Amino acid sequence: MMRFSTLMKHPADWMTGGSTDNSIVLTSRIRLARNLAHHPFPGWAKKNQRRRVMELLQPTVEALPAMKDGFSKELSDLDSMHKQVMVERHLISREHAARGEGSAAVIERRQSVAIMINEEDHLRMQSIRPGLDLGEAFSSLSALDDQLADEVEYAFDGKLGYLTTCPTNLGTGMRASAMLHLPALVLSDQIGQVLQAVNKIGLAVRGIFGEGSESLGHLFQISNQSTLGESEEAILERLGRVIAQVEKNERYAREKLMEDDPDMVRDKIGRAYGLLRHAWLISSKEALEYVSMLRLGADLGCFEDDTVRICDELLMDIQPAHLQLHSGRKLSPEERDAIRAEIVRSRLQSLDAPDTGKIEDQNNGENPPPDLGLA
Template sequence: MRFSTLIKHPADWMTGGAGEHDAVLTSRIRLARNLRKHSFPGWAKREQRAAALDLMRPAVESLAPMKDAFSQELGDLSSVQKQVLVERHLISRELAARGDGSATVIERRQSFSMMLNEEDHLRMQAIRPGLQLSDAYSALSELDSELEESLEFAFDSNLGYLTTCPTNLGTGLRASAMLHLPGLVLSDQIGQVLQAVSKIGLAVRGLYGEGTESLGNLYQISNQSTLGETEETIIRRLERVIAQVATHERNAREKLLEDDPDMVADKVGRAYGILRHAHIIESKEALNLLSLLRLGGSLGFFPPESVIACDTLLLDIQPAHLQLHSGRKLGPEERDAIRAEIVRSRLQSLDSPDNRLKADGRKSSAEPNNPGDS
């Protein structure tokens, strides 16, 4: 599969789905594995890394879901192509920085992706829309079992799967969910909720993982320890916490709408106005405004399908996606102009939130009553 074919259509996990999708965008499961008789990639010489890659890549490509997959060595991808894959959460920033001896294999619907010779020899990933951690793990576990029939993974009877980083030792499992939490942010509850999540041993990160900031009110919540617990126990606990955070978010949205409808309508309306008419917009501002537009979609200011439109735009307006779209290297000002143009075009048919509120019989608290109402 060509790179252009891979990114031509939105990934399955970008098109919504069951399971808390208003507050939980995606669920992701990652498994880290290493080859028993090979040095870890970070310590291996070039020829050793090449030998490990030659062993793993055919095994990964032979998996049934990987039929017609995109398979490429990182050294054969341009910097823009690698960054597009990072922006789509299909490879890590660490893998993108590597060259010869590293590769990625990505299923055509982008529900599965494999990183070969990153920090570990093999990092497998499954992504699903909404809160579907158990389903994602079940699907990835099948691929893991198939690979173990042809690859000998490094495993210790006491410690479990051996990994480069001690925090991945044991199951090698990293389970995470991407949450959209504007209600908790606007109601000043986000700090309290995230602190509670951290206290029970879970990690909270920004849009692109460890060391990145939260943009667009998007947060990743994941497990930290993988040693001493089964995969099922880790996932059940994380699913329970994610569901609780999603419930808090939903309650916060409804309370904001009940207590201060004008404030909510103002923020949603301003976001709509800027996104529909701006001709220059920076990435950070666009993400934050799309977050408010997405909030408006979940609260009924816009049709339900507007939420999916926002999710797609969240990726398509990223810097590397814009450069790929234009087919040339862009300066910051050009990127901001093209970003605004894409947003205006995609939202052209989205009606004003005021029109939808009137059609639903709702109105601002500042709007006077008709004499017949009293």
């Protein structure tokens, strides 16, 4: 199996975007919750019962064709820094990182599929794809789920569907979500209106690390709330439609900002470039905000094509645990701010100043504002 250092050496496939348009919708993620029949669920299981489930599931998951040459580890064999790095890479949840003996993670070598064993449920499986591609993320994970179902017996009820620890996951056991970069909606003070409309139709909006986390770097995660009484296809169709509408809202907000206040847009992008290129101390929150503005500038054509990929890698690499992994030791907050600034300066040293002449009125008035009802 793959070593942790090898896993961390390469960015995940979904982080680099490839040929996919990920200017606004960065990633699509599908997560399935499953439990084994005839075994107590993790929250009620004793330590030896949890270990028995892990010893059954870990080799079974490792043997799946998709997980060949992947990474597999008991969480008790990883220190807190390594676990936090995996949280920052969205490979395991914060709740899973807090668990110890009897829990494990198995991760596909390209980091597109990750399986948590004994998190809140016996199995939490996720698939991540770049851009708006919920269908592909679901089909690849569904195939893997079918393979596992041939090897183990799931806890399933004819009326309720898949049985889960939390009642909100009953039924399909599926959470579908997308991570969106929405700086123009934030700058134009429309974000509240859009997110309120999303909430009204039964979808959840969360921050960069999911439930209970704040939005940083103008990144928002939109996901389904209900999993019972609706098919996977219906959930994906509705969510995809809403995400596509929010994407249109963001595009229109960008056009409107460039029409109404191009100097403000130039100033935000120029300041972000100057501070990131020359700062010697920078906090995580501040860095994420400026990287977000740099990414917006790249999307508007102010920087060379490769800048979006650099920004996406920085969004991950300047997180606290990644900095400590880079340094090989535990860092104080002040040391993190200095090393974060050093890494950012290094990555951006060959980036030319923004061509803000590209920021002009791109809205010819033909496009009406998108419907914020999102229905």
